[in-house]
Amino acid sequence: MAGLPSTARVVIIGGGAVGTSALYHLAKAGWTDCVLLEKNELTSGSTWHAAGNVPTFSSSWSLMNMQRYSTELYRGLAEAVDYPMNYHVTGSVRLAHSVERMQEFQRAKGMGRYQGMDIDVVGVDEIKRRYPFIETHDLKGALYDPSDGDIDPAQLTQALAKGARDMGARIIRFCPVTGVRRENDEWVVETAQGEIRCEIVVNAAGYRAAEVGKMFGREVPMMVMSHQYILFEEIPELAAWSKEQGKKLPLLRDVDTSYYLRQEKNGMNLGPYERNCRAHWATHNDPMPEDFSFQLFPDDLDRLEHYLADAVARVPILGTAGLSKVINGPIPYTPDGNPLIGPMPGVPNAFEACVFTFGIAQGGGAGKVLAEWVTQGQTEWDMWSCDPRRFTSFAAAPDYCVAKGMEIYGNEYAIQFPRHAWPEGRDRKLSPIHDRIKALGARFDAYNGWERATWYAKDGDDISEEATLTFRREGPWHNRVREECLAVRDAAGILDLPGFSRFNLDGPGAAEWLSLQVTGLVPKPGRIGLVYFADDEGRIVTEMSVVRHDENLMTLITAAVAQWHDFEWLKSRMPKGAPFRLIDRTEEFSTQILAGPNSRKILAAVCSADLALPWLTHQETKIAGRWAKLVRVSFAGELGWEIHTRVDDTAAIFDAICAVGEQHGLRPFGMYALDSLRLEKGYRTWKGDLTTDYSILQGGLERFVKWDKPDFRGKAALLNEKQQGVKKRFVTLVVENPGDCDAPSVSTLWHEGKIVGETTSGGWGHRIDKSIALGMLRADLAEPGTRIEVEIFGDRFQAVVQKDEPLWDPKNERLRA
Template sequence: MEQARVVVIGGGAVGVSVLYHLARKGWTDCVLLEKNELTAGSTWHAAGNCPTFGGGWGVMAMQRYSMRLYRELKDHPERPITYNVTGTLRLAHSKERMQEFERAAGMALAQGEPYELLSPAEAQDRYPFLETNDLEGVLWDAVDGDIDPASLTQALAGHARGMGAKVHRFRPATGVSRENGEWIVRTETGDIRCEYVVNAAGYYAQRVGDWFKPYGGRTVPMAVMSHQYLLTEEIPEIAAWTAETGRKLPMIRDVDSSYYLRQEKTGLNLGPYERNCRAHWVTPDDPMPDDFSFQLWADDLDRLEWYIEDAMARVPLLGTAGISKVINGPIPYTPDGLPLIGPMPGVPNAFEACVFTFGIAQAGGAGKLLADWIVEGRPEWDAWVFDPRRFTAHASDRDYTVAKAKEVYGHEYAMHFPRKHWPAGRGLKLSPVHDDLAARGAVWGCFNGWERALWFARPGDDTSLASTERWDRDGPWEARVREECLAVRDAVGVLDLCGFSRFRVAGPGVAAWLGAQITGAVPTVGRVGLGYFADDAGRIVAEMSIVRLAEEEFWLITAAAAQWHDREWIERTLPEALTLTDETAEWSTHLVTGPGSRALLGEIAEGFDPRRSWLSHQDVTIAGKAATLLRVSFAGELGWEIHSRVADTPAIWDALWAAGPGYGLRPFGMLALDSLRIEKGYRAWKQDLSTDYSVLAAGLGRFVRWDHDFLGRAALERERQQGTAKAFAALTVQAEGIDAPYMANVWSGDTLVGETTSGAYGHRTERSIALAMIRSDLALPGTALEVEIFGTRYPATVQNGAHYDPSNERQRA
C-alpha cells in the first residue's frame, strides 16, 4: 500500500495550492488525486478575475495573500503564469455604496493594499468608453486583474512537484476508510494510507464529504449554481486603444447592477450575477452526473437580458459587437457564499478546502491557510469566516442550502448592512416562546439558525427589510433600542436568549482537566466563572461561561455560533474517563436584568435566595417548573439568567409576564444588548475575541493564573515579559448618528495605530463607544486619537476602564 502524509482530493486551483503550500512548509510526502486532468472542474471555465476587494477583513486578507503570491510567480523563468494586472473600477450608484467603498479602503490600507476613491470624471479618464452620468463615485483597486486559471494551476502543481510532492492525474479517489488512527484513501489503482485527508473536490465536495459520514461527518452544506458569462467578438475601438496605450482596459464592476465587465483580448467579457438564478443537481430529474469534467450547460441568456442591456448602456461599445462564446458552468456555493477552509466537522485529521465561489482569487490564500492549519495546528490569521464549523446541523438541509445559495448568488455584490438579516432559509430554530415574542413586536435576526429578537417594534414602526439598508444608526429601531436600554437601567428587562451552546462535562478528575485547559481558575461548587481557552501561541480560541454544578460536574456555556467549534476544542483533550453531553437543544435561557430583577424573581421563584452573590448559581422552581438561576448579566446590571428545559420554558415565561408589569418589565433585543455590553467593555466572540489577539493583548490578564500550566502559557509568559504590541482600549468617539464598524482604522495623527472591534451608541452614557485594539503605548486613559468611520475621521479618547459602572457596583448590588 502506498504511504503519504497528506492526500488532497481534487486537482483544481485550490487543491494544487494546498499541495504547493504543504510542500513549501517542508511536507513533501503528500499526494494530490485528480479524477481527470487538472482544472477539470470549475477551474477550467472560471473567468479568472482576481480582486483584493472583500466585504470583510478575513476575505480581504486571504485574497491579498493570493495576489501577492501570484505577482511573485508571474514571471518565474520556468513556470510563468498569465496574469494581467489591469486595475478595477468599482462603480457606486448611491451614497451607501460609497460608504461601503470608504470602509473597504480603510481595511485595504491597513493590510497594505491601498485603494483610491475617484470621481466619475476621474474614472472616465481611466476608461474613456465609460458612461458616468448617474454615478456617485468609483473605487479604484490598482492591483486587481485577471489570471489564466490553467496556467496558475499548472504552475502551482509544477512547483509542488519540484519540491517533491506528487500529482496523480486520471486517478479518482473512490472512498475512504479508517484503520488504527490512519486514513486509507481508495482508488481504482490501489489504496493510499495517510495521516490527513483534504476534501478539495470543488462541486463534487458533497459527494466526497459523504464518504466521511461513518466517521462522524455531515452533509457538506452547499449547492451548485449556474453562472454564465459571455465573450464578444473583436471591438475595433478597444483594439486601437490597447495598441496605443500598450495595456488592457481596467475591469469594471458595476456592483449595484450586479455584473463585471472586462477586456478579453480585444473584445469584452460580461459576467452577470442575476436575481433569477438557477441551481442545478438538486432534484431527482436533474441528478448530478458521475463525471462533469470539462463540460458546460446549454446557454440560457434569457435570464441575463436586463443585465446585458444595462451593461450596454454603461459601456455602449459592448452593443456594437456580436457574441463569440457563452460559458455556462457550475459554481458551488455555501449558504453564506464563503468557502469551507479548515477542519472537517466531527472527523479526526480530515480537512476541507472546497465550495469556492471565487476559487481563482482565493486559491493562494486558501492553500496557505489550510497548510498552516495542518502543519502548525492553527492558521496565521483568524479564519472563522471560512471555518467549516460555522455551519451546524441545520445547514446541511438541501432546501436550506439551495435557498441560501440562490439568495447569495442573486445578491453577490450586495452591501451587508450591520442590521440586515437576509430572509431566505429562516425559521429553522425557534425559541419555545417565539410566538409570544412575535406578538410583542419582535423584529427577528438569525444567529446560527436561531431566531432571536433584534428589537421590539410598536405599531406603525417600519420593520421592512429596506429600512435596514443603511450604515448609520438612525433607523426606525433606534428609538425602541433606547427605550429598551433605559428600561434595563431603570426597571427590568427580559431578553430571550435561545440557542446558547451548552455542554455538560462530568467525571472523576474533571476539575483538574478543565483547569489545564483554561488560563484562569476553575470556579468552586455553586459558582460561575469565565474561562478563556488559548492556543499554543496564547491567542484566544474560545470564551465559555463555566458553571460548577457539583464537585465533578460542569456546564460549559458558549455562543450559539460556536457550538461545533467549541465542542471540538473540548473533545480534543477530553480524557476517556470524562463524559461530554451536548445539551444545546434541550435548554433555553432568559436574561432578567435591571434594578427590579431581584424583587421580580423573589415574587415568582420558589426557593430563591436573594442574598446569593454575584457569579453564583442556585436552583429554584418557577410556575412549578425547575430552573437554574445564574447571577450574571451581559448587560451590566443587577440580573440573573434563567436556564430551563425547553418544555418548561413557556410556563416560566408566562410567570415572568404575569408578575412583570408591576416591576416595569419590558422585553429587549440583541441590538440593545450589544449597546449595553459595549458600555461595559464586554467582549464578543469573533469580534473582540479572536485568534488575531492574545489573551493578554485583549486586556484579559485578570483571567490568567500563572500558578498552573495551561496551553499557551509559555507564549503568554514571554509576552508578559516583553510587553504586548497592541492592547485593548475602550474609546469615546465624537461621532453623530453613526458608530464605528468592525475593523475601522484608529489613527494617532497620520499614523495608523489600530482597529476597532465593536462599536455602538451607549444609551445609558449617551455617547458613541468603540472597543479597539491599539498600539499598547497609546492605551492610556485620556489619550487623544481618531477613529475613521466610512472615510471620515472622528476625535476619540481612551477611556479609563468601562464607560458604564466600571466598579460593577450595580451588578453586585
Template sequence: MKTQVKALVVGGGAVGTSIAYHLARAGWDDVMLLERDELTSGSTWHAAGLLPYFNMSYATTHIHDYSIRYYKTLEEETGLDAGFFVVGNLRMAQTKARMDEYMLYASTAETCGVPYEWMTPDQIKERWPLVRTDDLEGAIFHPTDGYINPADVTMAMAKGARQRGVTIERKWQVDGYRWDGSVWHVDAVKMVEKGGNLVPSDERIVIEAEHVVTATGNHAQRTARLLGIKIPAIPVEHQYIVTEPDPALVEWRKTNPQHPVLRDADAKWYVREERGGWILGPYEDGAPARFLHDVPESFRADLFPLDLDRIEEEYMSMIHRIPSSEEVGLKDDYNGPICYTPDGNPLLGPAPGLRNMWLAEGFSFGITAAGGAGKYLADVMVEGEAEIDMASLDPRRYGSWMTTEYAARKNEEAYSHVYILHHPDEERPAARPLRTSPAYDRQKARGAQFGAVNGWERPNYFGPLDAPESFDHDARSFRRGGWWQYAHDEAKAVREAAGLIDATAFTKHIVEGPGATAFLDWFTCNRLPKVGRINLTYALTAQGTVRTEYTIVRLAEDKYYLVSAGAWQAYDSDFLMKAIEDKREEFGWISAYDVTSQWGVFALAGPKSRDILGGLIGDAEPETALSNKRFPWLSARRIELGMVPVNAIRVAYTGELGWELHHPIEMQTHLFDRLVGAGEKHGMKLVGARAQNWLRQEKSYRAFGNELGRDATPLEADLPRFVDQSKEFHGKADMEAKGIRSKCVTVLIDGPEDADPWGREALYDGETRVGRLTSGGYSVAFGKSIGMGYVRPELAVPGQKLQVKMFDRLWQAEVQADSPYDPENQRIRMDG
C-alpha cells in the first residue's frame, strides 16, 4: 500500500470517487482514495438517484449540468453501465406563485444553457394520463435528466479512476491528520469485521499526502474533530417508500416509455417509477438531525426506524396526484441519513485555516452533484480556480461563531424547505435571532424586518409598526412584494433627505506593522491611500480575478483598517491571514486581526446628512467640521458624536453625500438614539438593505458576490480606475493575459409593471443570449427597473438595446453609461 501520494481522498461515496477520478483526469498521477468500509456504503447506497437540474444557484446549476452530461459518457469510457435512465423531470405547480418561481429559475437555467420546456395541465394529461392535472397551473419539464443507479455510477467512476492510475483502498479508516508545513501525515488503521461491526485492527500506517480531500459524508463531524475545525454538515433523516406494482402503471408501460421523475413541489414530494410501482420521496416537516457528534461504530449501511405518521400528508397527496396508487401496497421503506448544511449547498473548497486541506462535505443531493463537484474542485486544486465562481459553496462562508446546535437546527430547516417557494427575498427563521447588534431591539420596535447575513440580523426594510410576526413572510413575492413600497420610500428618502443604515455586519480587519504597507501594496491592485484617506481596492486571485473587495482606511504610515463584505467574514479573514503568512518573510513583520465584533457601523447618507451630523458633532468650529475643506470626500477622521468617539469615513454606498460612522459597539444604542433624534426634523428614515441595493445600482457600484467574484477580473468588471497597472500586484499578469472576455454594464429596463429583476435573468440581443444579470431592482431616480450584469464586450456600449428575460418573455433594456445617476459625483461631493 502506498504511503506517499500527491493527493489523498478520504471517503468512497459518489462524491469521493468523482473527485479522485477528476484529479487524475486533470493530470495528477499519484492519487489515492481511502474508504473505511465498502464503496457506496454511506448515504450513496440508499440514495434514490435523482438528478434534478432545478437550483436557484448559478454555480450549483453548472455543477448539476456537468454531472448529468458526464454520467452519460461513463459507459463508453469504462464499459460499465452507470444505470442512467434519461426519462426527464416534470416539476408541477399548483399555484401561480409556483409558476413564477419556475420562470425565475428558468432564466437562471438559460444562463447555464440548461434545456427546459413549459407544459400546460392539458399537455401533461395528454402525455401522462395517470397524473391528475385538474388542479395544476402548469409545469416545467427538463427532458435531459432523470435518475441513475447510485451504486452503478459510483462503481463506474471508481473504474474510470483506476484506469487513470488512482489507487482505491477499502477498509481503511483515518484516525488523525498532522501538517508539518509541507505535507499532511495521515494516520490510518485497517478495519476488520467483528460480530457484524467494523472495528480497528492492529495494522496501522501513516500516509504522507501533499493534498487531502475529505468526502466523509455522514462522518463529517468526526472529520471536523480530527481537523480541529467547524464543519456544519450534519445528517437529517430522509424517508422514502416503494410501492408494490401498480396495475394501471404496468398496463401503461406495455406500450409507453417511463414516466419522468414527477415532482409536486407544493405537496413536498418526488415520485418516480420503480419496477412497475412507485417510489415516493417526501420532504416533510419534523425530520430530525442525526449524528450531531459522531456516527456510532455499529452504524454501517444501516437505516433508522420508519416514521410513517410523519409523512402521512405527503403519502395522501401522492394518491391525490396519481389516483391509481391508492390501492397499491407498500413494498419497501427506507429512512436513512442524508447530510445537509444550513443553506442546503455543499461545502466544497479549502478548509478554513488549513493548508492543502479540501472539504467536500454536506451533499444533500450528492448523486446529482458528485460529477460536477469532482470536476470543479479538481479545477480549483490543480489550476487554482474554476471557470465559475465557487464562493457560494466555499466552506469558509460559515464562521467560527457557528455551533453544532446551530447547524443541526438549520439543517433540519433546510431539509423541510427543499420544496417550499424559494422567493428571492426568502428569509428562513430557524436559529434566529442569534448575532444581533445592540440597536437590534430599537430597530425592531421601529418596524425593522430583518435578514440574516453571516448570522447577523440586518434590517432588509422597515415595515409597519403594528405588523404581525407573519408580515415579512406574507410580504414576499416573485414580483413586487408587500415590502416593495417601504423600500421605495426609503430609497426616495435617501435621495431627497437622509437615511440611516445599520452596516454593523461589515467585516473589519486591522493590518499593521513594518511590513504592512509593502504587503498591502502587493496584495491589492489599487494604489494605497495616504494617511487619513481611503481607497476602494481589490485583492485578486492568482488567476487575476476578484477575490475580495476592500475599503482601505490608512490610519498611520504602517497601520490600515480594512472593511469588506459582511457575508464573507471567515472567507476574507482566512485568505488575508494565509497571504500574510506567505509573505511575512519577504515583507517583514505584519500583524492582522479581525475586529468585526468590536465596531458597529451606521451609514448616514442623503443631502441632509451633513445637517444631521452637524447638530451632534463636538468640535470647536462645528459649522465647518464637516465641510469639504476640513472633511473631504474619501477621507477619514475621528470625531465625537454626543458621547461616542467615532471613526468617520466620508463615503456612501448609495451615491449621496454621506458618512460611515464606525463606533465602539458597546456605545451603539446611545449613538442610534442621538442620530434618530437629530434626524427627525430633517425627514430622515431608517433604511434597509433592499433600498440600499437599488441605490447602489443607480451608481453602478459593483457588489461582491454579484458583479465581483472569482470568475471575472476587475477590468472585466469595468473598474480600471481602481487598478494601478504601473505597479506589480498579486494576480496582475494573469489579469492582463485574460483580456476582456465579458464586460459589466448597468441597464435600465422597461419591465412589467408589477415586477423587477432579481439579478438572475438572461440577457438577449434579439434572439441570441449574450449575457446575464447579476443584480436587479428598481430605480427611484429613473422610475423603472434597473439591473447590472455581464455581456459580450462589443455590446457594453451606452445606448445598446438589449432584452431581459422575465416571466418567460423578453423586456426591453438599454445599456447606460457608468453611474447613470449623478455621473459627475456632484451630490456625493456636495459642500455645505
C-alpha cells in the first residue's frame, strides 16, 4: 500500500461515491495533485448498503440538473475508465393518486424536457402496458422517466476511483483523519499514518461529516436516519416475463404511499420511507460508534408492515415471494433533505460535499459541482439549493436537525406546495412583536429560522394544514391577501420583517473597495441605493441595499436567507490587512415596513422627522421615545418607509404606529401580500429571479451598471456580452385567461412550438387583477406585445410581453409622492 504523501493541492476526507466522484472530477479538471483519505475501505459508509437507484426526477431545477448529469456520466463511465459496472437503465413509473400529484408531474415533465430529457406523463393504460403486474384501479396516471434505473454502488465507486487514479490522483485507504490545523495559510491534515499539508480540504465524510466538521470548528447541520429496504426471493412470473422481454421491469415508485419497488435480479427490492421513522445516534445515550464501517442496524420490520401490505396490494406477485434479506443502514439528512456542496461556512479554503440522502443518484453531479467550486470558485448551475451557507448557526442545533430530518424522511416523496409551511423545528427565531401579530391572526412561515407572517386569518377562515395542500391560487388566504394588498394601495399597511441580514462596513477606503465589488454607484452619505454584485463572468451573485451614513460607514442590507452567503462573499474579497472592517449586526435590529398613501400621516403623528425628504433618503428619529432609522424605500411599490429599530425598542414603536394608524385604515399585511405587490412592480427576489444562472444584463439590470467606472468585478465579461449581444432577457408577462394556478418558477415558455425561456417567479397581482409571471425569454422575442405561451402544470396559456416598466404605477409617482 502506497504511503501518505507529505503534500497535496487538495485533500478529500471520505471514500464513498461522492468523495471518489469529487476526486475524479478534480483530476478531469487537471487538478491531479489530489489525495483522498478513507478511514476504512472505499464504500464503507452509506455507499456500501445504498440501494443504488438513479432517478432524475426532482422539483428543483438544480437537483434535476445534477441527477441528469449523473445518469449521463454513468452511462459511459465503464468504458471511459475501463472498469465493468452493472448499470441497468430500466426507466421508472412514478404513480399518481391525485390531481395535485399529476400537476407536480406535469411541472417536472416541463423541466425535464427543457433539460433535454424525454420525461413523460402517462395514463393508466400506459402504466399497465409498461408494468403488467400492477393494480391500477385507484390511479390518476404516472410520470415515466426513461433515464431512471439502478447501479451497483460499490462498482460505481471503484470505477470513479480507478478513473481518478489513472489520471494521477491518489487514494489512501485505512487512513483515518484525527485532526486538522491551520499553519502558514495551509491546512495540515493529521492522520493515523502521519501528516499531509495542502491548500484545500473537502469534507466528504457522509454520515460522519459532523465529526469531521468539528475538527474545523464547524457545526454541520445534519442527523442520521435508519433506512430499511427488503429483498425478496425469486418470483417465477417475474423471471419468465424478464426472460421473454429481455429486460427488467421499470422501477416503480408509489410516492403517495411512500415507497419504491424495484426488480432485483428475478426478485424484488422494497424500500419504504415510513412516517413512523427512526433517528439514530441522536442522544447522549445513543452515541455514534467509533467505527460503523460495513455495519447495519438490527431489523425493525414492524415499522414497515403498512408499506409492505400496500405494495402487495399494488403488485400482487410480491405477496408470493419470501423475504431473503433486510438491509437497515444509516443515511444522513440535512434539515431540508438536500446535501451540502460548496464552501464550508466561516472556514477558509475548505469545502463540503456531504450529507447526501441520495448519494448515488447525485454523486456524479456532485463531483462536477464540487470540482467547479474548488477549481473556479463558482459553479456552472446556480446551486443555492445545496449551498452549505443556506443554513445559519441555529440550524445546527441537534434537536432541530433531528426534528427536521425525521419530518423530511417521513415525507420524502411529499409534494412541495407553495403555501404549505412544514410544522417541525419552528419558532426558533421570533420577532420582538411575534405574540402581538399572532394575536392579530398572523399565519407564519420560517425564513432562515425567523418566523414571519405570511397572511392574516380572520375568525372562520380555514387554517388547517390540509387547506394548504394545493397549487391553486384560491385558498383561505386568497381573499385576505387581496384585502391586505388593497389596504396598502388605498390606506396603509404594516409588515413585520425580522431577520433582514445587515452588515456594517466601516473604515477608511471602504467605499472605494465596495465600488469595485458592485456594478453601479455606491450612494452618497444620507442616501440609500440598490447595488448588484456580479461574479467574474458577469453573473448575478446578489443584490444589497446600501445605507450610507457617512464617508466611511455604510450598512449593507440583504435577504434573511442570504446572511452567511453574502457576508462570506464580501469578507472573502476584502484585501488582507484592510483598514476597514465588516461586522454582522443582523441580530441587533429589526425592521417594519410601513407603506401606503396614509403612511406619511401616520408617521407625522408619532415622530418629528422630515417626512418631505425624497425617495431613497434616510434619517434618524424618535418614536415613542425610542431611536428609529427611517429609510424612504418601499418593496411594496407605494409611498412608504422601512423603520429600522433596535430589537428591544421594536414593540413600543409598533404599538405607537398601530395606535395612530387605526384612524388611517392601517392594517397588518404579510409576505404573500408583499410578494403580490412586488410582482406588480417587477421587483426581483434573491435566488428566485436573481441567480447565477443569469448575467446582470440578462436580468434587465443594465441601469445598475456604471460603464464609465474604471473597473468593477465582472466588467470585462459584461462588456463582452454587450458587444456579442445578450441571448436572453428578463421580461414581465401577463397571462391571459389564466386557469386556477399561477406560474411557478421554472415554468417553460413556448413560441411556435419551441421552448424559448422559463419563468423565474409568478403570482396574482391584486391591484391590477391579473396573473403575472417574471421570466427569461429569448432576446429576439423580448419585445413588448410579443405573444408567447406559458406552460403551467402541463397546460399552455397565452401570455403577452409587457413594456419595460412596472405594471403598477409605471412612472413611480405613488412611490415618490
